[in-house]
Amino acid sequence: MTTPAYSGLGPALTYVHERPLEPGTLVRVPLGQREVLGLVWEAPGLSLEGLEPGQARAVLQVFDAIPPLDAAWRGLASFAARYYQRSLGEVALAALPPQLRDLQAEQLARKLKRLAKAAGSSTKGGHQPDAANSNAGAPAAESAADNSAPPELSPEQAVALQRFQADDRPALLFGTTGSGKTEVYLRAVQELLEQDPQAQALVMVPEINLTPQLEARFRERFARWGVVALHSGLTPAQRLDHWLLAHQGRARILLGTRMAIFASLPQLRLIVVDEEHDPSYKSQEGARYSARDLAIYRAKRESEGRSPGHCRVLLGSATPSLESWRAAEIGRYLKLEMPQRIGGGALPRLRLVNMNHQPKQCVLAPALLESIAERAARGEQSMILLNRRGYAPVLACHACGWKSDCPHCSAHAVFHKIDRTLRCHHCGHSARVPYACPDCGNLDIAPVGRGTEQLEEQIAGLLADARRADGGPIRVLRLDADSTRAKGSLEQQLAGMHEGEFDVLVGTQMIAKGHDFRRITLVASVNADGGLFASDYRAPERLFALLLQAAGRAGRDASFVASQGTAVELWVQTWYPEHPLFAALAQHDYPAFAAQQLQEREEALMPPYSFQALVRAEARTQEAAQALLNLAAQAGEALPGREHLTLYPAVPMAIQRVANIERAQMLIESDSRPALQAFLAAWQEQLQLARSRPEAKGVLRWAIDVDPQAI
Ligand SMILES: Nc1ncnc2c1ncn2[C@@H]1O[C@H](COP(=O)(O)OP(=O)(O)OP(=O)(O)O)[C@@H](O)[C@H]1O
Numbered sequence: 001m002t003t004p005a006y007s008g009l010g011p012a013l014t015y016v017h018e019r020p021l022e023p024g025t026l027v028r029v030p031l032g033q034r035e036v037l038g039l040v041w042e043a044p045g046l047s048l049e050g051l052e053p054g055q056a057r058a059v060l061q062v063f064d065a066i067p068p069l070d071a072a073w074r075g076l077a078s079f080a081a082r083y084y085q086r087s088l089g090e091v092a093l094a095a096l097p098p099q100l101r102d103l104q105a106e107q108l109a110r111k112l113k114r115l116a117k118a119a120g121s122s123t124k125g126g127h128q129p130d131a132a133n134s135n136a137g138a139p140a141a142e143s144a145a146d147n148s149a150p151p152e153l154s155p156e157q158a159v160a161l162q163r164f165q166a167d168d169r170p171a172l173l174f175g176t177t178g179s180g181k182t183e184v185y186l187r188a189v190q191e192l193l194e195q196d197p198q199a200q201a202l203v204m205v206p207e208i209n210l211t212p213q214l215e216a217r218f219r220e221r222f223a224r225w226g227v228v229a230l231h232s233g234l235t236p237a238q239r240l241d242h243w244l245l246a247h248q249g250r251a252r253i254l255l256g257t258r259m260a261i262f263a264s265l266p267q268l269r270l271i272v273v274d275e276e277h278d279p280s281y282k283s284q285e286g287a288r289y290s291a292r293d294l295a296i297y298r299a300k301r302e303s304e305g306r307s308p309g310h311c312r313v314l315l316g317s318a319t320p321s322l323e324s325w326r327a328a329e330i331g332r333y334l335k336l337e338m339p340q341r342i343g344g345g346a347l348p349r350l351r352l353v354n355m356n357h358q359p360k361q362c363v364l365a366p367a368l369l370e371s372i373a374e375r376a377a378r379g380e381q382s383m384i385l386l387n388r389r390g391y392a393p394v395l396a397c398h399a400c401g402w403k404s405d406c407p408h409c410s411a412h413a414v415f416h417k418i419d420r421t422l423r424c425h426h427c428g429h430s431a432r433v434p435y436a437c438p439d440c441g442n443l444d445i446a447p448v449g450r451g452t453e454q455l456e457e458q459i460a461g462l463l464a465d466a467r468r469a470d471g472g473p474i475r476v477l478r479l480d481a482d483s484t485r486a487k488g489s490l491e492q493q494l495a496g497m498h499e500g501e502f503d504v505l506v507g508t509q510m511i512a513k514g515h516d517f518r519r520i521t522l523v524a525s526v527n528a529d530g531g532l533f534a535s536d537y538r539a540p541e542r543l544f545a546l547l548l549q550a551a552g553r554a555g556r557d558a559s560f561v562a563s564q565g566t567a568v569e570l571w572v573q574t575w576y577p578e579h580p581l582f583a584a585l586a587q588h589d590y591p592a593f594a595a596q597q598l599q600e601r602e603e604a605l606m607p608p609y610s611f612q613a614l615v616r617a618e619a620r621t622q623e624a625a626q627a628l629l630n631l632a633a634q635a636g637e638a639l640p641g642r643e644h645l646t647l648y649p650a651v652p653m654a655i656q657r658v659a660n661i662e663r664a665q666m667l668i669e670s671d672s673r674p675a676l677q678a679f680l681a682a683w684q685e686q687l688q689l690a691r692s693r694p695e696a697k698g699v700l701r702w703a704i705d706v707d708p709q710a711i
Pocket residue numbers: 151152153154157175176177178179180181182183317318342513514515516552553
């Protein structure tokens with residue numbers, strides 16, 4: 001009984017083999033005219049009696065050079081498929097390294113031999129696998145010696161670690177920015193691996209490129225145990241190597257992005273989820289799983305039949321998700337707190353800039369600009385957050401009202417001055433900036449609004465006369481998805497920032513995340529207001545986290561701050577300085593903010609007090625997309641769980657058309673997770689049936705998003 005790597009096939013398929021195969025064994029099987037990778041799955045109740053010879057096809061190859069995927073892993077895949085409403089085959093096989101699909105059994109066997117040999121020759125002890133070094137396949141240069149001695153834990157770190165180890169619940173490490181959460185992760189991993197010579201640890205981070213320091217620290221300290229990485233930036237060959245090393249238990253530490261939650265780790269005993277609030281843990285395609293939520297499930301599943309705390313989870317954040325925060329408040333998770341920064345440094349003081357009182361058209365308030373210049377002159381760095389890339393979000397003609405809309409999407413094409421293009425950030429459409437207004441011929445078309453490209457240009461202009469500490473002109477660095485497209489450029493630019501090559505860092509949310517900048521003393525946010533009034537109920541939570549995380553990049557080196565005699569500040573330019581969000585921000589009071597948000601959510605019966613799913617349909621016309629959802633909703637009236645659910649009418653998505661495809665969505669809400677789950681499982685059939693109705697002609701696809709993060 002195997003499930004091939006293609007979705008939409010429904011239940012597993014039956015194959016025969018001359019000898020029994022253990023569940024979890026990787027095989028190659030025929031499927032139609034093709035030969036595909038499959039996984040042997042348990043099929044309780046399946047009987048081969050009465051099966052005519054030739055009715056089931058034969059397994060072609062058995063990958064017996066590696067052990068089968070274990071029961072806990074299979075349990076995780078089944079659960080994820082069920083919970084996120086996808087087929088088991090899709091989830092299970094998408095969780096395997098893609099290159100495995102193209103491999104013959106003997107090729108795999110050869111690869112394993114090579115890996116084993118590399119491991120044997122690269123270190124005396126034989127524990128450090130060559131491929132553990134993710135640096136583009138370069139041979140492992142580091143010796144197996146433990147070359148960096150861990151620092152002594154701060155009292156708060158020591159208490160947190162001790163309490164973590166004395167409990168068996170999932171733990172939420174609520175540690176302020178710069179409180180040294182990473183060191184707690186490192187120590188938890190170290191003590192586990194020392195105490196259990198087999199144990200493996202999984203450490204997840206939102207985006208690995210953003211935290212090269214974290215990766216470096218794990219590699220330095222734990223080289224002897226084999227550290228491998230798993231993320232989308234690896235070559236297919238590296239990904240396979242790393243996966244195999246983890247699967248064989250030879251790499252004992254796996255560092256990865258959300259996809260790593262599905263890695264095979266037969267001796268898994270600890271899962272760390274750093275920056276657990278980060279939206280990137282939720283997949284936005286295929287099975288829309290939350291790696292953080294699956295971490296909780298996986299640890300529980302791994303502990304089944306063993307001691308309760310056999311596999312532990314450690315979530316960490318200075319701004320936890322409200323879901324995790326609440327779980328910690330009610331004792332479902334263990335709450336660990338580290339309110340102090342390492343070195344006792346202060347958190348930045350909030351300075352709200354009331355934009356109603358600034359000179360007209362001002363980009364940065366004069367006082368802010370002055371403060372940035374003064375800091376640069378003293379050798380301090382500043383960081384300016386603007387969560388919008390490009391030069392301007394739209395070009396407009398003031399004569400006729402023409403706007404630079406994307407021809408394929410219901411969205412503006414963004415003006416990028418660098419290459420004079422209009423680029424759609426939704427479908428990727430790109431066109432040259434027109435010389436004159438395409439509608440009326442007016443030559444005077446102008447950018448409206450501001451993106452990072454423009455901010456970078458303006459700041460450079462505004463600070464043209466200012467000087468850095470060495471007397472040279474101020475250097476501005478811009479970091480966003482555009483400036484870091486080339487491989488390695490993000491790492492390189494970040495390194496430059498760390499080394500003090502730049503005075504001002506301008507960028508999107510990627511500059512606010514996790515970085516341990518040592519010389520930043522000022523952080524400014526220049527267009528946060530959008531988040532104050534957005535329609536998505538998660539917008540305030542996102543905005544608060546973003547601002548607090550951004551603020552957390554400042555003043556991280558207490559002795560530097562003291563020696564400079566400087567004031568560490570968070571500047572926020574806003575048209576709404578009275579907004580209550582800023583009062584909580586001024587106090588750096590996440591618990592107060594969370595309490596207020598949770599109260600609102602409870603009153604409105606929003607998650608985490610209710611459970612949601614979003615069904616999205618894509619079609620040639622908006623009518624068809626909506627019709628599919630509405631028809632399926634009608635057909636679902638009698639399904640199990642329905643009485644506990646609210647189905648809202650289908651509506652166009654916020655960006656209704658992308659790449660000429662119309663998109664609609666329907667929100668489903670319930671106060672009962674099991675009811676929602678039961679309904680969704682049964683409802684898929686109705687959605688499928690609704691597709692063949694004439695009203696739904698032109699529907700291309702639909703998908704369910706359980707626990708959606710954006711509505
Ligand atoms: N016990 C310790 N002794 C000395 N320095 C430490 C100790 N623990 C951590 N540090 C240092 O403190 C700094 C901040 O630590 P870290 O980056 O882990 O903070 P964090 O809690 O992850 O913050 P953020 O949430 O902002 O990412 C780092 O430079 C780290 O090397």
